[in-house]
Amino acid sequence: MVPGFTYVRAKSVADGVRQLAAPGAKLHAGGTDLLGCLRDGVFKADRLISVSGLKELRGIAPVPAGGLRIGALTTHAQVVADKTINERYRALAQASAAVASPQLRNQGTIGGNLCQRPRCWYFRGDFHCLRKGGDHCYAEGGENQYHAVFGGHKCYIVHPSDTAPALIALGARVRIAGPGASRVVPLASFFVGPAKMITKETILEKREILTEILLPAAEPDLRSSYRKVRARGSFDFALAGIALALLIKDGKVARARVVFSGVAPVPWRSEPVEQAITGKALTPDVVAAAAEAGVKGAEPLEKNGYKVPLLEGIITESLLALA
Amino acid sequence: MPDDRYYVTDVPPETPEPADQPAPWTTTTVVGKRLPRVDGYERVSGAAVYTADVVLPDMLYAAVLRCPHAHAMVRKIDTSKAEKMPGVAAILTDKSPGADVPWFNARTGPLSRLFDPHCRYEGEEVAGVAAETPYQAWDAVRAIAVEYEVLPFVADAEDALKPGAVAIHQGGNRSGDVTRYARGDVDAGFAAADVVVEQIYSTACEIHAPTETHASVARWDGNRLVVWDSTQGVYPIQSGLVQLLKLPSSSVRVIGHYMGGGFGSKLSVSKHTVIAALLAKMTARPVKLHLTREESFLAVGNRPPDTMTLKAGVKKDGTLTALQMTVLGTGGAYPGGGVGSVDWVVRDLYTCPNVKTELTDVFINAGQARAFRAPGHPQGAWALEQMMDQLAERIGMDPVEFRLKNVPMVSQATSGTPPYSSTGLKACLEEGAKRFGWSEARKRARTEGPIRRGVGVAAGLWRGGGGGPPATIIVKLFADGSANLNMGASDLGTGTKTVMAMVVSEELGVPLEKxxxxxxxxxxxxxxxxxxxxxxxxxxxxxxxxxxxxxxxxLLTMAAAQLKVTPEELVLKNGEIVSTADSSKKVAIAGVNALRGRGLIVGVGYRGPNPEGKVICPFGAHFAEVEVNTRTGEVKVTRFLAAQDSGRAMNELTYENQTQGGITMGLGLALTEGRILDRSQTGKMVNRNWHDYKIPTAMDVPVEQIVIPIDLHDYQANSTAAKGLGEPATVPAAPAVANAIYNACGVRTPDTPVNPLRLMGLLAASKKRG
Structure with a gap:
């Protein structure tokens, strides 16, 4: 049973920002993650400030200067159905389609997907873990089959989002509203790993709201994809995933952005893979070298060693598919 | 604690035997048809009232405080804050009057009680609260302060037997004696074999996870208790409550009605039902207690995990010479049948003169196991049916041909080796292979490239499935020709009501809607x-x-008097009683004067005994086609076929539903499901929710699922010629998938679940990844 709370509808983004100042206040959008967390006692909220009624935060529209604006409240189902996204930003369409289940894609928002809390079962369960203010990480020496092989530091969560790696590969930025003027940051610097901060996953401050996602104009030669491997066909998070955004000119990779999901506490940009393919044609040899480079430095825990060959497998498969 | 066996043998009928067994049906007009559920509209529209839907005037809602530790001693409970909270009507603890109810029986007596301060698993009951709303009840549960002394725990069967392991019960961690079985001489059998293979297999613990979680509503009328319960059997719940609450049977009424699945987890009284009854007594108000999904993962049963070592010998011509199996399993913190029937398929599925098994059941700090869809059989089949393929490969024989060579006609493991009343095992394998296109599919296996394709077969049986006495059913025929069917059995959602109504319709010609x-x-x-x-x-x-x-x-006797003929020459056809000698002599049911005068006819039916010297047993053979991505360890089941011998197929549609449910559950065992305990730190279950405990979704089952009823009418078994289906339909599914995975990528998968986590590791270790 969800413990009681007060529910308030914000009249505007500015009103939402103001209301978030109340003690124990949390932001509510699609609610698919928030309500689960409250029910499971992952954290508490005395007051929910809902922005779900704000139409200005919904929808997908071209930006005059080129590119696309996606309101934070746009649902995954809407993203998946959008023609422009399917044609020009394929990685995002594939990522949104890979999220959860149809019911959750109808309700869950893309902004919420970027701000969701980790799925580590110790964090979600009744374990007083480091990320919840406890004194140790249960995953480090426990049941860590779903945990990080890159970027772990005292805490070994993996970032749960599918859309985040796709959006980072596509060069997205996000707008954040707060008490002062809104700010726009590259999505790649929105996420924070445990080495810097252990109790939250993003740079959002208490009174800040992610309001929109901005995609740059898609170059005609851009090819992108998102591939996710999970333990079950639907309603499941990534064991490992890979987002690719490659600019391919004259048969060669002119620019590459490669981001992994499911293997690190933040969406994990893989510069080694990018370097291994930039300036080259995606021949089997180049791809094999890239896959090897991609897993270099991986530090598996006791039970997640499979993620290393798995990651190699999807790097290979995904690069060959875009060749 | 009541006896919670749910299939029994050698029980004499409690009722007189019918004078004559009715003649076999030559042709049927209703039975066997593809007919939708008689209660389909109610179930789909929401009109059906499940226990969770029952709302009574003045009703309270209950919630249970459960031990959050795998093993702990309750030192102190402080309910003072909770008692003062708004809406709280009663709090029930170990100290409350009437709460001293013994629980978990062993040979030595009860091992525990309703709120035993010694909590032996995470989720064990500590206190109950009744309040005006469920939210208030849960708020109060959270406000009860409990002082626990956290004890060392055991979360694994092997750990339980290690020297120095913490003793969960005074007598240690063994649950009952080691079970041993032997026939012939296995050593001689292995000596005579051309090929001997030994392998260790294991199956993970599965949770039943019925759609409807466990629920009870209790109301007292004076000293009489009425309980609405989501149960597989109202009479076992009644007898359980009678024993536990020391009441006469006439003072306990249990109502089952609609329920949403059980799979074996709802066969006998659970603690929540007694807690609801005691809280209702304390408050003199009705109390509803509906378990949350999380509670149902911890405290109301599971399929025990088993580790099975199987050694098998075979001659080059495909003759099995010996089978030897040792099993270590655990039914949790209390006797739960951790190894029950795990060896039955090894003993009985194939002809083999020399068989030896040894099964060890131990306690661990986890929720008690309960009967789970064909207890033991899917585990045993997971081992045996992979072993059969391993042997077939070594002697260079086709897996279907090898199995066919070893089909028995008698139950070798039953005393006196009696014949089966019917066996369709051969037909399941042959007809299944033909309809699946087995030989062609084997040739089509893809062994190059990253995506490999393969096919697999497995067979199975279920040692229950014959049914038997007692059973009493009443049918009433009204003067207008409509009827009433009165039976005590529960319909779990499988179509029991539909099938029974079809039988009545077959005999009386009354349409189902009447x-x-x-x-x-x-x-x-x-x-x-x-x-x-x-x-x-x-x-x-x-x-x-x-x-x-x-x-x-x-009815015919009444009509005969009216038509002035003998009853013997009359038949009931299309709502009319007609003379076979003179078809002009006829009368409609509604025209039978004696019936009109009396108002109705009451017919009573009893279940007669099963045939002596025969074993009634359903069989099945499953065929799977899979694609394995050797770069990722992903398995996609692309095609599945199940051929089942369950005697007569009573309703082809419910038959298909049952079998597809069995296939899906088998795919869950093979590919996705498994309880995970935090073995090295806390012993707590880390995946007690729908996301982390992975039931297969629509995306995990093949679109093409073909069900072939081997429609062998078994009139030796009983007068409708049907055998059971629900459990045999799941037994071979998982190993069929495992064998297909091996056929596709050359990697043997001895442990469930074969998810990408496990298979990727196996592919990498065997250097078979793409």
């Missing part, structure tokens, strides 16, 4: 054992037929 069904209520319906063990159809349908025949006999 048959009203009363079921699963100890006050108004007749005695039935729990719906479990795949015995409901073979147990209840002969009784339903007998009741309908009793009605028919009385």
């Amino acid at each position: 048959i009203q069904i009363e079921w699963a209520d100890t006050a108004t319906t007749q005695y039935a054992t729990a719906s479990g063990g795949s015995k409901t159809v073979p147990t209840e349908s002969p009784a339903a037929r007998a009741a309908a025949l009793d009605v028919k006999q009385q």
Whole structure:
């Protein structure tokens, strides 16, 4: 049973920002993650400030200067159905389609997907873990089959989002509203790993709201994809995933952005893979070298060693598919 | 604590045997048809009232405080804050009057009580609260302060037997004696073999996870208790409550009605039902207690995990010479049948003169296991059926041919090796292979490139599934020709009501929509054992037929007097009683004067005994086609076929539903499901929710699922010629998938679940990844 709370509808983004100042206040959008967390006692909220009624935060529209604006409240189902996204930003369409289940894609928002809390079962369960203010990480020496092989530091969560790696590969930025003027940051610097901060996953401050996602104009030669491997066909998070955004000119990779999901506490940009393919044609040899480079430095825990060959497998498969 | 076996043998019928067994049906007009559920509209529209839907005037809602530790001693409970909270009506703890109810029986007596301060698993009950709303009840549960002394725990069967392991019970961690079975001489058998293979297999612990979680509503009328319960059997719940609360049977009424699945987890009384009854007594108000999904993962049963070492010998010509199996399993913190029937397929599925098994059941700090869809059989089949393929490969024989070579006609593991009343094992394998296109599919296997394709077969049986007495059913025929079917059996959602109504319709010609069904209520319906063990159809349908025949006999006698003919020359056809000698002599049911005068005819049917010297057993063979991505360890089941011998197929549509459910559950065992305990730190279950405990979704089952009923009418078994289906339909599914995975990528998968986590590791270790 969800413990009681007060529910308030914000009249505007500015009103939402103001209301978030109340003690124990949390932001509510699609609610698919928030309500689960409250029910499971992952954290508490005395007051929910809902922005779900704000139409200005919904929808997908071209930006005059080129590119696309996606309101934070746009649902995954809407993203998946959008023609422009399917044609020009394929990685995002594939990522949104890979999220959860149809019911959750109808309700869950893309902004919420970027701000969701980790799925580590110790964090979600009744374990007083480091990320919840406890004194140790249960995953480090426990049941860590779903945990990080890159970027772990005292805490070994993996970032749960599918859309985040796709959006980072596509060069997205996000707008954040707060008490002062809104700010726009590259999505790649929105996420924070445990080495810097252990109790939250993003740079959002208490009174800040992610309001929109901005995609740059898609170059005609851009090819992108998102591939996710999970333990079950639907309603499941990534064991490992890979987002690719490659600019391919004259048969060669002119620019590459490669981001992994499911293997690190933040969406994990893989510069080694990018370097291994930039300036080259995606021949089997180049791809094999890239896959090897991609897993270099991986530090598996006791039970997640499979993620290393798995990651190699999807790097290979995904690069060959875009060749 | 009541006896919670749910299939029993050697029980004499409690009722007189019918004078004659009715003649076999030559042709049927209703039975065997593809007919939708008689209660489909109610179930789909939401009109059906499940226990969770029951709302009574003045009703309170209860919630249970459960131990959050794998092993702990309750030192102090402080309820003072909770008692003062708004809406709280009563708090029940170990100290409350009437709460001293013994629980978890062993040979030595009860091992525990309702709120035993010694909590031996995470989720064990510590206190109960009743309040005006469920939210208030949960707020109060959270406000109860408990001081626990956290104890060292054991979360694994192997750890439980290690020297120095913490003792969960005074007598240690062994649950009962080691079970041993032997026939012939296995050493001689292995010596005579051309090939001997030994392998260790294991199956993970599965949670039943019925759609409807466990729920009870209790109300006292003076000293009489009425309980609405989501149960597989109202009579076992009644007898359990009678024993635990020391009441006469006439003072306990249990109503089952609609329920949303059980799979064996709802066969006997659970603590939540007694807690609801005691809280209702304390408050003199009705109390509803509906478990949350999380509670149902911890405290109301599971399929025990088993580790199985199997050694097998075979001659080059495919003759099995010896099978030897040792099993280590655990039914949790209390006797839960951790190894029960795990070796039965090894003993009985194939002809083998030399068999030896040894099964060890131990306690660990985890929730008690309960019967789970064909207890033990899917585990045993996971081992045996992979071993059969391993042997076939070594002797260079086709896996279907190898199995066919070893089909037995007798039950070798039953004393006196009696013959089966019918066996369709050969037909399941042959017909299944033909319809699946087995030989062609084997040739089509893709062994190059990253995506490999392969096919697999497995067979199985279920040692229950014959049903038997007792069962009593009443059929009433009204003067207008409509009827009432009155039976005590529960319909778990499998179609029991539909099949029984079809039997009545077959005999009396009354259309299904004119048959009203009363079921699963100890006050108004007749005695039935729990719906479990795949015995409901073979147990209840002969009784339903007998009741309908009793009605028919009385009706024909009445009509004979009116038509001035002998009853023997009359038949009931299309709502009319007609003379076979002179078809002008006829009368409609509604025109039978004696019936009009009396108002109705009451027919009583009893389940007669099973045949002596015969073993009634359903069989099945499953065929799977899979694609394995050797770069990722992903398995996609692309095609599945199940050929089942369950005697007569009573309704092809419910038959298909049952079998597809069995396949899906088998795919869950093979590919996705498994309880995970935090073995090295806290012993707590880390995946007690729908996301982390992975039931297969629509995306995990093949679109193409073909069900082939091997429609062998088994009139030796009973008068409707049907055997059970629900459990045999899941037994071979998982190993069929494992064998297909091996065929596709050359990697043997001895442990469940074979998810990408496990298979990627195996592919990498064997250097078979793409």
